[in-house]
Amino acid sequence: MKNTIRVDRAIKNITQAKLAELVQVSRQTINAIELGKYIPSTVLALKIAQVFEKKVDDIFQLEDKDLA
């Protein structure tokens, strides 16, 4: 699964730490998600989408390898 969090953060001009605070997780978690090392839970994905005022699937998309 890939995501556009890094881009969305740049648009909104907020840091990893700030986003982490807004969705009540640690900064490492946001970093791990951005790097594709961690797939967030549905709850966390929804919270992140809420911060960026977008739909979840505008931020998170399936990749080919997820469907293989």
Added chain:
Amino acid sequence: MNTNYLFPNQFKKLGWVLLFLSIILGLYWIIYFPEPSFLDVTIPFGSDNGFLNSTRDNFFNELIGIFLIMSLLWVAFSKEKQEDEFINKLRLDSLVWATYFNYFILLLSMFLFYGLNFLDVMVYNLFTLLLFFIIRFNWKLHKSKKA
């Protein structure tokens, strides 16, 4: 995520202090084998000649064992300052890894140590699972903080 099987965050620091003390006491015991007389006790069961017969024992080494286990548990299973689902996943991954690694070492030891030597291995093995977990978990946590 609700993780109610973890100790509060403050126990981590307490655990490190107690662990440090226990290791020093443990090394002291291994080298000098002290048996301070105020820790001499009569225990009503568990004797070599029949479980229900009483036995004399010096409680120093048992005390070290208890301190070690308690401190390792606290260090291993205290909440992080900010607990979240990613840290939960790291913890679970590390626990699985540590369990495999611990038993791998134990299997290896079965071929390398025999008789009373193997008994020593078993004694160390009481603590190594938690120790391997602590090392692996904190290493992973450290790595994810730096990135």
